[in-house]
Amino acid sequence: MNKLLRTYVLINPSVLKMVTGIFFLQMINTSFFLILNLYLRKSGYPDSEIASFVTYRFIGTLAFAFPMGLFIKGRRLKPWFISAALGLPLVSLGILESLHRNIMPAANGLLFVWGILFMFIQVCALPYILRNTRTRLQSEAITLNYSMYALGQIVSGILISGMISMGSLGLGGWTIAFDELNILRCISVMGCLSVLFMATMKEAPANREVRLHWHRFRSDFFEYDWHLILITMVPTFLLSIGAGLTIPFINLFFNSVFGMDSDTFSEMGAIAAVLVFIGATMVPYIKRTFGFEVAITLSQVLAVIFLVIMAITEWYADIGWMVWIAVFCFLLRQPLMNMAAPMTSELTMLYVGEKNRELMSSLIASIWSGSYVISAKIFQWLRAENVPYYAVLFITSALYAAGVLFYFFLIRANRRKQYYLQLTKSREQTSSISD
Secondary structure (H helix, E strand, O other): OHHHHHHHHOOOHHHHHHHHHHHHHHHHHHHHHHHHHHHHHHOOOOHHHHHHHHHHHHHHHHHHHHHHHHHOOOOOOHHHHHHHHHHHHHHHHHHHHHHHOOOHHHHHHHHHHHHHHHHHHHHHHHHHHHHHOOHHHHHHHHHHHHHHHHHHHHHHHHHHHHHHHHOEEEEOOEEEEOOHHHHHHHHHHHHHHHHHHHOOOOOOOOOHHHOOOHHHHHHHHOOOOHHHHHHHHHHHHHHHHHHHHHHHHHHHHHHHHHOOOHHHHHHHHHHHHHHHHHHHHOHHHHHHHHHHHHHHHHHHHHHHHHHHHHHHHHHHOOOOOHHHHHHHHHHHHHHHHHOHHHHHHHHHHHHHOHHHHHHHHHHHHHHHHHHHHHHHHHHHHHHHOOOOHHHHHHHHHHHHHHHHHHHHHHHHHHHHHHHHHHHHHHHHHHHHHHO
16 A cells, blocks of 8 residues: 555656646535535525536537647647636636526526636646656556545535534624535635646646647548547447436435435535545556456446445435435445546547547547536436436436446457557567567
């Protein structure tokens, strides 16, 4: 374990600054995930309208992620990180103020911009890591980046629970009541600290020769290995559609079925995030010990099983202790599904190859955002028709299961591809020695 942790210290300091800056932005993201829906419900919004509002975030990412992935190839990435660090906290405060004043057009528009700003981080993080990290430490760097979501949720969950317990805070003649709105405002202001880290990042010089030239866009566009890219998109699409049906609205499930409020759900979210963080730090060891085949497939299969059990608890919600079964399944499902994310990202980048990485990173962001738009609309329709939550979770489980099966086949295909590349390289080296 000590050896594993020491490898994280060896990561490029600028990459460590990047992930630290992302941590503060993830605090905003996860706090919105934990209690924004519950704030909207208490303000009188039904589930269908909440789902409609949530889609605006993902429309912004969907609209711009793909062209951005093409644009950043061979260009500096630091300006995009700084833009996100400056913009996200300010836009978050604007969203909250618009919701407080019930100016929904402004809230929708700002959430659209919020999605674009967060997309800067999503699209640029993996290429930045791969450009600025030694090959043997890339697994650790990718895992550390993914674990910032969990760490952000741990801290924001503890802060939310603590603030709600305090009730209010007196500052001179001012009293701040810690309701959901003011808590989200406080955490949004804390997100400004990300600028301090993003501004001091350094990055390796960009390879200008691989830039996409817009005047010959058509020829450059078809130089990508689309057959590899399209194959990797299938499991990502299946998992993202399923996730979009459940993840943004899981707090509504616990609130509707078991009456769980913001403080309790935040505490549960923080505990789940601790498990996610622990699991994430173990990913490089697990991957090297068991390989992609066992590490990805087994963890996701178990996650699907726990999700199915969590759905079934709604049938017996009137039994007092059934809520503990649901919580137990949630706490185990979160780390099992999330620990696969850095491994599937590394697998994807390996399979598509170096020249396709920036584009693939943008496509992953586009797929997740696009599928969340689709999923939110499906959820909106299902809840408008009073379809129970357990049915939504069963649909998610079926989509996850199909995605896991596709990842199994992708792992096999990647193994064959890497073997072929290694064999070709060995033959070339033998040939050069003979000459």
